[in-house]
Amino acid sequence: MNTKxxxxxxxxxxxITGRSERYGRxxxxxxxxxLDKEPHQFITVDEFSEYSGIQIDIVNQYIID
Structure with missing residues (x-):
């Protein structure tokens, strides 16, 4: 089973963006x-896609397993 x-x-x-890792943080x-999340909570791929306006399919192409 190949899951991301x-x-x-x-x-x-x-x-994805070509910017620095610091920019990513x-x-x-x-x-x-x-999203009013706590510092220990994660950001999902869907939340990132919605916030950035980048299509989910494009984001999924860059996710490393």
């Missing part, structure tokens, strides 16, 4: 603040 991860990490954001924190 449910959460997204700064390295994934770096690969900042963006994840911005999304957590926007």
């Amino acid at each position: 991860r449910a959460c997204i990490y700064p390295k994934d954001i770096q690969r 900042k963006l994840l924190n911005d999304i957590k603040n926007f």
Whole structure:
């Protein structure tokens, strides 16, 4: 069974956007603040896709298993 991860990490954001990993960390924190999540909670691929406006299919192409 080939499943992909449910959460997204700064390295994934770096690969998708071409920006730095530090930018990815900042963006994840911005999304957590926007969604009123606690610092220990994860951001899902769907939440990232919705926030960034990037289609879920495109995001899934960059997710490393």
